Amino acid sequence: MWPLVAALLLGSCCCGSAQLLFSEVRSVEYTPCNETVVIPCIVRNVETQSTEEMYVRWKLNKTYIFIYDGSKNNSTVEPSFASAKISVSGLLKGDASLKMSKHNAVVGNYTCEVTELSREGKTVIELKYRMDVNCCQGSDCSDEKEKGGCKLASWFSPNEKILIVIFPILAILLFWGKFGILTLKYKSTRTNKRIILLLIAGTVLTVIVIIGAILLIPGENPVKSASGLGLIVISIGILIPLQYNVFMTAFGMTSFTVPILITQVLGYVLALVGLCLCIMACEPVHGPLLISGLGIIALPELLGLVYMKFVASNQRTIQPPRNK
Ligand SMILES: *[C@@H]1O[C@H](CO)[C@@H](O)[C@H](O)[C@H]1NC(C)=O
Ligand SMILES: *[C@@H]1O[C@H](CO)[C@@H](O)[C@H](O)[C@H]1NC(C)=O
Ligand SMILES: *[C@@H]1O[C@H](CO)[C@@H](O)[C@H](O)[C@H]1NC(C)=O
Ligand SMILES: *[C@@H]1O[C@H](CO)[C@@H](O)[C@H](O)[C@H]1NC(C)=O
Ligand SMILES: *[C@@H]1O[C@H](CO)[C@@H](O)[C@H](O)[C@H]1NC(C)=O
Numbered sequence: 056m057w058p059l060v061a062a063l064l065l066g067s068c069c070c071g072s073a074q075l076l077f078s079e080v081r082s083v084e085y086t087p088c089n090e091t092v093v094i095p096c097i098v099r100n101v102e103t104q105s106t107e108e109m110y111v112r113w114k115l116n117k118t119y120i121f122i123y124d125g126s127k128n129n130s131t132v133e134p135s136f137a138s139a140k141i142s143v144s145g146l147l148k149g150d151a152s153l154k155m156s157k158h159n160a161v162v163g164n165y166t167c168e169v170t171e172l173s174r175e176g177k178t179v180i181e182l183k184y185r186m187d188v189n190c191c192q193g194s195d196c197s198d199e200k201e202k203g204g205c206k207l208a209s210w211f212s213p214n215e216k217i218l219i220v221i222f223p224i225l226a227i228l229l230f231w232g233k234f235g236i237l238t239l240k241y242k243s244t245r246t247n248k249r250i251i252l253l254l255i256a257g258t259v260l261t262v263i264v265i266i267g268a269i270l271l272i273p274g275e276n277p278v279k280s281a282s283g284l285g286l287i288v289i290s291i292g293i294l295i296p297l298q299y300n301v302f303m304t305a306f307g308m309t310s311f312t313v314p315i316l317i318t319q320v321l322g323y324v325l326a327l328v329g330l331c332l333c334i335m336a337c338e339p340v341h342g343p344l345l346i347s348g349l350g351i352i353a354l355p356e357l358l359g360l361v362y363m364k365f366v367a368s369n370q371r372t373i374q375p376p377r378n379k
Pocket of ligand 3: 106107128143
């Protein structure tokens, strides 16, 4: 009888302080972009100074998947959650969040139970999974390579894809414009070999970019789209030596052609950096960088054409006295 009363008394007088209070988080979600998944569990009124007095248990569907026993400083983990862990040093600040690799993560309601000496409490957090907006829709992304591809391809809206194709095609058309001027105005036995090389290289580039566009635009096959994108962005750099050779064949380097070429190199670097970031990052944030790089590559082609046209029309009047 007396022990019971004592227990009741003790219980009621300690009730106010016997509860651990948790930050209210009802659910968290993860996407294919999360390499690690963190299920938050934050105790707001931890008082102890030693993890030895703490005991943490994580439960999913009535099964304990993770137990940390502070008195032994020992974690016990359910085999299917082998990567699960908590930060022991974070515990004293009240952080009992469970971290695990996304390969172990399963959706469901997780219960975080924390005991600190006689005080205890628990909270339930639902872990949800969200497919990335466009990622993998309509295509089977079971293997990693496809995932990478669909990640890349899904980043670009149809409008962006059109820009990715339009800028290089525009640049190539402008190149052919300059090539036309070159053959009409600067043809001589001295330049013939260069012109043939330009013709071959220009044709190869045109074919590569067209193939790239055919692969990229339809977008139903992620690997194809990603290869198309890679083909276009990488091969478009050929325009720089082409433009250089056009200038050299026509009139050599001048104070106009040097900045034009430098701008084009910068555009290419920007596009390549954009492509690398797109491949490495998970969120679709670097598309604009890639596209502006392509735009900056096209602009010097236009400037080059205008400049060439200008010089060509001037040279007709300048040339006779110069040739004596
Ligand atoms: C997944 O990653 C996002 C962005 O980095 C983050 O905000 C979110 O908390 C992560 N989700 C989980 C469950 O860890
Ligand atoms: C948890 O329970 C739900 C429904 O009861 C079930 O669908 C799910 O597979 C279970 N999860 C685990 C990891 O056992
Ligand atoms: C608990 O063990 C970990 C390694 O498993 C160690 O880093 C940590 O310092 C230990 N903590 C205490 C309080 O003994
Ligand atoms: C933790 O406890 C388990 C079971 O009690 C034991 O098998 C394991 O060796 C212990 N680990 C450490 C690091 O003490
Ligand atoms: C988790 O619990 C909430 C509320 O009780 C419920 O709506 C939800 O369906 C549960 N989720 C799972 C995966 O069982």
